[in-house]
Amino acid sequence: MEGGYLTGQMLIAMPGIGDPRFERSLILVCAHDHDHAMGIAVNRPVEGLTVPDLLERLEVKVADELDDDLVLLGGPVEMERGFVVHTDDYHAEHSLGVEGGLALTTTREVLEAMGGREPHPRRAVLALGYAGWGAGQLEREIRENVWLTVEADEALVFDDAYDTKWTRALEKLGIDPKFLSAEAGRA
Numbered sequence: 001m002e003g004g005y006l007t008g009q010m011l012i013a014m015p016g017i018g019d020p021r022f023e024r025s026l027i028l029v030c031a032h033d034h035d036h037a038m039g040i041a042v043n044r045p046v047e048g049l050t051v052p053d054l055l056e057r058l059e060v061k062v063a064d065e066l067d068d069d070l071v072l073l074g075g076p077v078e079m080e081r082g083f084v085v086h087t088d089d090y091h092a093e094h095s096l097g098v099e100g101g102l103a104l105t106t107t108r109e110v111l112e113a114m115g116g117r118e119p120h121p122r123r124a125v126l127a128l129g130y131a132g133w134g135a136g137q138l139e140r141e142i143r144e145n146v147w148l149t150v151e152a153d154e155a156l157v158f159d160d161a162y163d164t165k166w167t168r169a170l171e172k173l174g175i176d177p178k179f180l181s182a183e184a185g186r187a
């Protein structure tokens with residue numbers, strides 16, 4: 001965590017978050033500095049919408065062997081805009097390095113690469129929308145026990161076991177989710 005910022009870390013929504021849009025969310029923090037924070041939820045699939053379907057709607061050429069990965073709901077902001085989190089072995093001109101071997105790209109070029117064009121990222125997820133925070137907002141929410149943080153890993157970011165990602169993230173911290181309460185306390 002460089003300079004106290006959380007870029008490359010994951011946020012785990014705590015029970016009682018008070019916002020159904022983030023309940024049991026696991027969010028990869030893609031950018032965080034003094035002025036803002038931005039992340040992509042990686043465990044909220046859009047049921048029935050696959051990456052090949054979306055690429056076809058966008059008239060992006062798709063290879064025949066493309067997996068039917070689901071598109072994710074990345075967050076409540078700009079839900080009509082696509083964001084691709086991918087391994088940093090692929091780099092487009094406007095890719096944003098996230099840390100931990102990850103990057104974020106929003107250009108059509110990465111969609112074409114996901115469709116099968118070479119070069120392409122080893123692993124990638126496509127999300128619609130993002131989560132955003134203003135200056136100091138995320139830090140305040142963490143102090144208020146809204147979020148826990150955990151180190152990102154490829155399984156939490158890229159695998160398709162969406163229903164277990166939140167629990168697995170907590171388990172990385174040694175926390176059994178059945179012992180969490182929606183009520184926050186102060187010592």
